[in-house]
Amino acid sequence: MPVAAYMRLCLTHPRYGYYINRDPLGAGGDFITSPEISQMFGELIGLWIAAVWRQMGAPENLRLIELGPGRGTLLHDALRATKVVGGFRDALVLHLVEISPALREIQERRLEPIGAPILWHDKLEDVPGGPSIIVANEFIDALPVHQAVKAADGWHERVVAVTAEDNLVFDTARDPLPFFEASMPRALRQAPLGSIYEWRADNIALELGRRTREEGAALIIDYGHAHSGMGDTLQAVARHSFTDPLRAPGTADLTAHVDFEALAQCAETMGARIHGPIRQRDLFLRLGIEQRAAALKAGAPQERAAEIEMALARLMAGGALGMGELFKAIAIAAPKLGPLPGFETAP
Ligand code: SAH
Numbered sequence: 001m002p003v004a005a006y007m008r009l010c011l012t013h014p015r016y017g018y019y020i021n022r023d024p025l026g027a028g029g030d031f032i033t034s035p036e037i038s039q040m041f042g043e044l045i046g047l048w049i050a051a052v053w054r055q056m057g058a059p060e061n062l063r064l065i066e067l068g069p070g071r072g073t074l075l076h077d078a079l080r081a082t083k084v085v086g087g088f089r090d091a092l093v094l095h096l097v098e099i100s101p102a103l104r105e106i107q108e109r110r111l112e113p114i115g116a117p118i119l120w121h122d123k124l125e126d127v128p129g130g131p132s133i134i135v136a137n138e139f140i141d142a143l144p145v146h147q148a149v150k151a152a153d154g155w156h157e158r159v160v161a162v163t164a165e166d167n168l169v170f171d172t173a174r175d176p177l178p179f180f181e182a183s184m185p186r187a188l189r190q191a192p193l194g195s196i197y198e199w200r201a202d203n204i205a206l207e208l209g210r211r212t213r214e215e216g217a218a219l220i221i222d223y224g225h226a227h228s229g230m231g232d233t234l235q236a237v238a239r240h241s242f243t244d245p246l247r248a249p250g251t252a253d254l255t256a257h258v259d260f261e262a263l264a265q266c267a268e269t270m271g272a273r274i275h276g277p278i279r280q281r282d283l284f285l286r287l288g289i290e291q292r293a294a295a296l297k298a299g300a301p302q303e304r305a306a307e308i309e310m311a312l313a314r315l316m317a318g319g320a321l322g323m324g325e326l327f328k329a330i331a332i333a334a335p336k337l338g339p340l341p342g343f344e345t346a347p
Pocket of ligand 1: 070
């Protein structure tokens, strides 16, 4: 089966899928994400959302949509930080796009006390139209990715096969993919033999563009590359370390980098305006994370102040351990909104 089909089964099979039965997040789980590292992440995104809501003319009914909300921490922090924004919380209906029954339960417990109506959906297409702000952190990396390998006779889809001994192995489909190279970005057509090219075939980018082009905005944060390129980025993570993606299917988180150039192009063809991508570090610097950290530290005991400092470093640092550079932010919005907070000086 194609790598994308394998990834979809591993993550979302109704019985054995990785996301279906468990809460994978946090120290006791498999991986940790920015909202779980620090409350500052959700708080500053909350202020971004409220500012964009005002730019939209402060509509009385706003669909606040989160894709893959995990434990609900981002929205929890975002809505606490925006309590003081007049009229904002009363305008909200929360729409959570979440496939995992286990995580839906955690989200409900976490967000219900806020008092805003909450609706859950399997897919973004199921959320009704109207003025919307969409946020997603580490959601798109979990959507299935296709891979193709370049050979002398063209590009062949990369597949997962079963050997005679019942082991899973990577292989390539016998026949090349028709018209494949002609549909690739021009700069990539010179790639050497053996190169691997990845793409997502779902409609999420189109849907983000379609939903936001009239009266909305989306803020997408994830790890990936600003420009389309070659390379195999499929990875499996369990218990906070990398593992073999073909081992023990359904027990590890499988992800692949987000190709922000492809995402932007698709959303733009639907008539939305693209802001960024910029590095996570640059977005949060412009949103005032350093001031927020200083304010939190000022009232905190020494140990807590050190924790805040470490969390800040983790969110902002470059290199393999930090999330400041590998993670990027892109906004997709109605062109009439003009520049968006944090993206003002971005190309
Ligand atoms: N945004 C959260 C969680 C990231 S983990 C955070 O930053 O902490 C990925 C999230 O997306 C989980 O909530 C997972 O259950 C959800 N998810 C993964 N694939 C999905 C799919 N195909 N449809 C809907 N939700 C999905």
